[in-house]
Amino acid sequence: MPKSERSNVGKTLLLLREIRIHPAFLLIPLSFTLLAAAFEGMGMGLLIPILNGFLNKSFAFATDIPILGKLLQMLPSTLLANDRLVFMTFLGGFIGVYTLKNFLRFLANATMGYFSERCLHHLRKALFAKYLSFGKLFFDTTNVGHHSTLLLQFSQNALYPLTAVDGFAGALLSLIVYLIVLIGISWKLTLVALPLFVVLHLAIKFMITRIKHLSRSIAAQGSALGKKSIEILSTISLVKSYQTEKKEQENYRRISNQKASLDFRVRLLLGMLLPMQEIITLLVVSVIIVGSFYVFGREQIASAPSLLVYFYIIINASSKFGTVSGFRGVIANASGPMDAVLEIFDKEGKYFVRGGDTVFPGLQHSIDFKNLTFSYFDDRQVLQGVSFDIQKGKMTAIVGPTGGGKSTLISLLMRYYDCPPGTLFIDSTDIREFTLESYLGRVALVSQETLLLHDTLRYNITYGLHDVSEDRLQEALKRARLQDFIGKLPQGLDTLIGDRGVRLSGGEKQRVSIARALLKNAEILILDEATSSLDSKTEALIQEAIDDAVSGRTSIVIAHRLSTIKHADKIIVVDEGRIVEQGMLQELLEKEGAFFALWEQQRF
Ligand SMILES: Nc1ncnc2c1ncn2[C@@H]1O[C@H](COP(=O)(O)OP(=O)(O)OP(=O)(O)O)[C@@H](O)[C@H]1O
Numbered sequence: 001m002p003k004s005e006r007s008n009v010g011k012t013l014l015l016l017r018e019i020r021i022h023p024a025f026l027l028i029p030l031s032f033t034l035l036a037a038a039f040e041g042m043g044m045g046l047l048i049p050i051l052n053g054f055l056n057k058s059f060a061f062a063t064d065i066p067i068l069g070k071l072l073q074m075l076p077s078t079l080l081a082n083d084r085l086v087f088m089t090f091l092g093g094f095i096g097v098y099t100l101k102n103f104l105r106f107l108a109n110a111t112m113g114y115f116s117e118r119c120l121h122h123l124r125k126a127l128f129a130k131y132l133s134f135g136k137l138f139f140d141t142t143n144v145g146h147h148s149t150l151l152l153q154f155s156q157n158a159l160y161p162l163t164a165v166d167g168f169a170g171a172l173l174s175l176i177v178y179l180i181v182l183i184g185i186s187w188k189l190t191l192v193a194l195p196l197f198v199v200l201h202l203a204i205k206f207m208i209t210r211i212k213h214l215s216r217s218i219a220a221q222g223s224a225l226g227k228k229s230i231e232i233l234s235t236i237s238l239v240k241s242y243q244t245e246k247k248e249q250e251n252y253r254r255i256s257n258q259k260a261s262l263d264f265r266v267r268l269l270l271g272m273l274l275p276m277q278e279i280i281t282l283l284v285v286s287v288i289i290v291g292s293f294y295v296f297g298r299e300q301i302a303s304a305p306s307l308l309v310y311f312y313i314i315i316n317a318s319s320k321f322g323t324v325s326g327f328r329g330v331i332a333n334a335s336g337p338m339d340a341v342l343e344i345f346d347k348e349g350k351y352f353v354r355g356g357d358t359v360f361p362g363l364q365h366s367i368d369f370k371n372l373t374f375s376y377f378d379d380r381q382v383l384q385g386v387s388f389d390i391q392k393g394k395m396t397a398i399v400g401p402t403g404g405g406k407s408t409l410i411s412l413l414m415r416y417y418d419c420p421p422g423t424l425f426i427d428s429t430d431i432r433e434f435t436l437e438s439y440l441g442r443v444a445l446v447s448q449e450t451l452l453l454h455d456t457l458r459y460n461i462t463y464g465l466h467d468v469s470e471d472r473l474q475e476a477l478k479r480a481r482l483q484d485f486i487g488k489l490p491q492g493l494d495t496l497i498g499d500r501g502v503r504l505s506g507g508e509k510q511r512v513s514i515a516r517a518l519l520k521n522a523e524i525l526i527l528d529e530a531t532s533s534l535d536s537k538t539e540a541l542i543q544e545a546i547d548d549a550v551s552g553r554t555s556i557v558i559a560h561r562l563s564t565i566k567h568a569d570k571i572i573v574v575d576e577g578r579i580v581e582q583g584m585l586q587e588l589l590e591k592e593g594a595f596f597a598l599w600e601q602q603r604f
């Protein structure tokens with residue numbers, strides 16, 4: 001069944017199943033709630049004899065009350081003979097029962113609070129684990145602002161019905177108890193009152209349908225707001241340089257305003273519930289007063305304590321009824337966020353890249369691309385019939401015009417995206433058969449985009465590596481020509497580098513990536529434009545370190561600056577997703593083809 005067509009209760013149960021929490025745990029708070037409702041009923045029941053005795057100035061009838069009378073008879077007869085003492089006993093009993101009821105309510109709230117906080121924690125945890133398992137293509141097609149809103153806000157909203165369920169159950173149980181007491185007092189009057197509750201129910205139902213529709217739009221606006229804020233705050237330099245502050249402020253204002261007015265409409269609808277309930281209660285009470293003339297007769301009304309209790313219960317019942325009916329509003333209000341959360345648990349559109357079961361034993365001979373055709377989306381083929389091999393221990397260079405598909409080849413090697421079966425082999429085993437952990441543990445990449453975390457330099461350089469000794473770390477810093485730079489920082493390696501490394505220059509960021517890759521000491525080293533942000537002096541120095549790291553290692557180097565790949569054992573020229581030439585530098589130059597043209601362009 002498509003998820004959007006499930007009932008909201010079904011969705012909540014599905015959510016609980018996803019986070020592996022058994023709904024039976026709810027029974028703990030619910031049983032406290034049940035007990036609390038029972039004690040509340042008892043308290044109400046006690047009110048009648050208290051009022052009766054008080055108004056009639058005699059408690060002689062007390063021992064005749066069913067059940068309660070039996071209990072009273074166990075008390076000493078001297079006490080029973082004294083009306084005042086009986087009254088005090090009743091009152092004491094009443095206070096005791098109500099205190100117990102409230103203590104049970106507290107226990108219900110505490111256990112419910114624990115349950116719902118655990119649910120929320122497990123939900124967030126499960127969502128985060130899901131996100132980490134999705135393929136890169138999922139993130140290419142969705143927005144991080146939406147995901148952040150989802151993790152922080154929607155996860156909580158989606159659980160509202162669950163956290164409110166004990167309030168609902170408590171009110172429902174109280175209502176049942178009330179109904180029993182009401183029928184006990186007068187079933188005829190209760191029959192008169194019931195249809196009016198039906199009217200109240202229908203009115204609430206009408207509003208809830210509207211809330212449900214609004215909830216989806218509100219969730220969409222909330223997500224749009226998250227998108228806008230994250231996007232703009234993370235590209236603030238763009239905003240500053242193009243002076244689009246006013247425009248972005250206006251965009252933000254518009255979305256926030258739309259969300260505010262939708263939120264207001266829901267509040268308005270929810271706010272109408274209470275007044276409506278009161279008006280309908282008023283009607284119920286009026287009808288009952290009229291009805292009671294017929295049931296009890298005019299004279300008896302003033303002296304009928306049960307009638308007072310009856311009104312007291314009706315007024316209470318109406319507010320409990322509001323909670324019960326309004327609960328559907330709470331559920332309806334959560335339906336937008338709930339759909340968004342369930343969408344993450346859905347397997348569709350997540351572009352998983354899953355490894356196989358074979359442990360990668362290390363490269364023996366070569367990596368082979370065999371007639372590989374690849375497209376990110378169905379619309380356009382980015383690579384077409386690509387075939388070439390990368391020999392163990394050799395340096396393979398990939399060159400070609402921008403947008404040709406060089407980085408895409410690397411992304412496939414890095415298993416960011418899944419390549420079609422039978423197109424990429426490592427020592428005649430399809431790359432898809434290796435476990436991701438064993439394979440990627442032997443590959444290091446310095447990519448075109450430097451990926452840095454808001455933490456210290458040390459944390460960034462040693463990220464994902466285990467047991468890095470200080471000596472090895474210093475060695476990697478030296479080879480990446482970072483030592484001087486770090487030496488000048490007052491806090492050295494413990495300097496915070498800012499969000500995404502904003503406190504570093506482009507060249508410094510690139511050297512951090514290089515140090516990270518060198519430290520990994522992987523047998524396959526991939527460099528995608530690794531030295532593009534460096535000045536020629538640093539580049540020359542780094543080139544030495546790279547040449548050093550590359551020698552004897554299987555390496556794949558992408559470079560626009562062709563001078564850096566002079567020593568390559570093989571050069572692959574990629575243009576518009578096809579391999580147009582491959583061979584040694586000298587061969588390609590002599591051929592005077594595509595590579596020669598690129599080479600000539602760069603000579604001037
Ligand atoms: N994540 C993606 N989703 C969809 N299309 C993509 C994605 N990444 C790249 N492309 C497209 O694939 C083509 C090849 O891109 P690729 O990054 O592989 O080129 P490149 O040869 O590395 O270019 P450059 O030299 O500029 O780095 C481009 O046309 C690009 O628009």
Ligand SMILES: [Mg+2]
Nearest residue numbers: 406407408448
């Ligand atoms: Mg590229």
